[in-house]
Amino acid sequence: MAVITDHGSSTEELALTDQNEKNLKNIGTVPEFFAHKNIFITGGTGFLGTVLIAELLDTHPDIGTIYVLVRGKRKFDPNERISRLLEKTIFQKFNEKSLAKVVPVVGELSEVDFGFNEAVLNELIDKVNVIYHSAATIKFNSPLRTAIKTNLTGTMRTIELAKKLKNLSAYVYLSTAFCNSNNRGLIVEEVYKSQFDPYDMMKMAEDDAKWEDFTDEKCKEIIRDHPNTYTFTKNLSENLLMAEMSGFPTAIVRPSIIYGTWEHPLKGWVGNANSGHLGFLAGFVKGIFRTMSGRAASVLDIIPCDFVINSSIVMGWYAGTYPLKQPEVIHCTSGEVNPLTLREFGVIINESVKRHPPNNFVWKPSAKLRNGWRYNVFFYLFHVLPALAYTIPEKLFGIGMPQHTALEYMRVFHKGTKAFDYFLGKDFRYSLKNALRIMTLMHESDKKRYNFDASTCDWSEFIDRCLIGLRRFYFKESAETxxxxxxxxxxxxxxxxxxxxxxxxxxxxxxxxxxxxxxxxxxxxxxxxxxxxx
CATH class of the missing domain: 1.20.5 (Single alpha-helices involved in coiled-coils or other helix-helix interfaces)
Known part of the structure; x- marks a missing residue:
């Protein structure tokens, strides 16, 4: 088992890495690396996974088969689920030959060998070259046992598969910048040692007796200074990767708050827009969410979705090209190079919706920063009470937001904002030393197409694209103002x-x-x- 220190790599190791990179300066481009390679993706039907599939098809026409892990639900045939996925707007540009490369494999993330039958498992072992592991329960306050089984045990299953592959070229884990939010100061691109052993946590998750009368107090005793079960288990997963994947071509990508796309595969693609902070923006556009909580000077570290995917693809190339002694970690964040404060964010979204209002809204979209009792009073007077009243015409006339009633959005919004309060009330800084260094190793053509440098983002333009994307892709309205x-x-x-x-x-x-x-x-x-x- 690899030993994780709190001090990172030694001077000699860094010097050796620099020399290796200089020796490999004339290596191929990112598309050349992925040519004819077969990919295995977990979380492929989610927001990030969908964009990852589209980007792989778009920039790598010679790519092999893209195997997508799909849960076997009773009412949904896996082929039908993939067909529905590929009917989304971002896949309309591709022909049938390209789309046929996306193949579902039915399995459960936390089961041994994903529950695959022998034929499927052997096919993957023989053919897969690159693994992208992005599946996770992204709810901040999922029950601890659920979070362990999904985020930690699920990661172990992908590691087990990676070690069985006959030709593993790269393994990329989609983590989160928040996994170290129990730390202060500048968070560096290294794996921070967890307070618990990941193997002990996985054993605990399988022991029913451990969860009898398991209270919130017991959960807090375990996660300690982590704000929630999500960050706790993501940190454990990184520790597991350090222990299991040293010497393998492995990379860890840590994105911050993921919004819509900047440019690829479409400007302003927002997926289903009902989770995370992007869900707040969807409610804001319709005048349902009109208040925010947090310190005005706090940095809202948002990042375009395609920047996250670009960095993930680049890290697949990097891990598979440069010799690595241990998993390489990068942040995909914006705060250090292009900070956006919560106050500035409020001004930008209010100005943006004036320029690009939706077809209809329940109240004039206008968000304001409030805290403490002022936030709570406003929330119940001007969010909950109007939502209760609006539920009646929603049910009678079928108006409102997709998928949920205004009142349901209020409940989701309130839970989501409470979870985000922890991150918006403190200053988190993320080092980009590794990310910036790896950018310099890319070919000029790759730097442009696989851009993930947040300093190039104009936040006002980006929010415009996201709001138009919400109108077009989520609310099914016209993209033209x-x-x-x-x-x-x-x-x-x-x-x-x-x-x-x-x-x-x-x-x-x-x-x-x-x-x-x-x-x-x-x-x-x-x-x-x-x-x-x-």
Whole structure:
């Protein structure tokens, strides 16, 4: 078992790595590396996995078979699930020959050999060259046992497969920058030693007796200074990779908060947009989410989805080309090279929705930063109560947001923002030393096509693309902002301010009835002024 230190590589090891890189300076391009290689992907039907498949098909026309792990659900045939996946807009550019390279393999992530039958397992062992492991439970507060089985044991299953492959060229693990959020200061591109042994945690997950009367207090005793089970198990998974994959061509990519795509395979692709901080943006566009929590000066470390995929593809090339003694770690983040504060984010999204309003919204989209009791009061008065009232026309007329009612979005939003409060209330800094170094090794053509340098992002333009992407891909509206959209915004803006007048008259009517005109007017002005300030 490899020993993980807290000090990273020695000076001699770094010097040897630099010399090896100089010796291999004239190596091939990224597309040349992936030519005719067969890929195995976990999490291929998720947001990241979908973009990864599209990018592999788009930039590697000579790629071999892309095997996608698909869960065997009773009501869904795996071939049908892949067919539905390939019907998405980002795959419309590909012909049938290219799409036929995407092949489902039915299995369960945490089972031994994924539960594959012998024929499927042998085919993968014989043919697969590159593994991309992106499957995970991304809910911050999943039950600890679920998080261990999915995030940790699932990683062990991919490691076991990697070691069986006859021709392993690269193994890439999609981790998260948050896996070390229990640390302070500059977080470097190294694996931080976990407080628990990953093997002990996997054994614990299989022992039913350990989970009898398992309380939140017991969970907190285990995860300790980690904010949730997600970051805890992702850190354990990285430790497992260090122990198991030293000497193998392995890379770990740590993205921060993933938003829509910057450019590839389509500008502003947002997937189903119902998870993570991107879900907040979807609710904001329709005027449902109108408040944020966190420190104004905190950096909101967002990153375009295609930057994450580009870095993952590059790391597959890098791990498979340069001799590595241990897994190479990079951050795919923006805070150090192109910081965006929460205050700036609020200004940008408010200005962006003015330029690109949707076809309709339930309230004028406008988000403001609030904290403490002010946030809670606003949330229940102007989020929950309107959502309760809006549920009636939603059910009667079928209007609203896809998949969920406004009230359901409120519940999801509240849980999601509470989970994100931890990250938005502190300053996390992520070193990009490895990432920037590896960028310099790429061919000029690869640097342009597989760009993941966040310093090149214009955040205002990026949010514009995401909002248009939400309209086009999620809400199924037109991607073009027309004069009608602008007129709709102006009319609704007038209605919005008329609403303040109606609110005052309503409050004044009640106060005047209860306390008389003079006292009622003063009291109504005070209450109205407080609500407007709120």
């Amino acid at each position: 027309t004069d009608w959209h602008r007129m709709y915004w102006k009319v609704f803006n007038i209605i919005h301010y008329l609403g303040f007048l109606v609110l005052f008259l309503f409050i004044f009517g009640i106060c005047a009835f209860l306390f008389g005109l003079t006292i009622g007017l003063a009291l109504a002005l005070a209450i109205w002024g407080f609500l407007v300030w709120l």
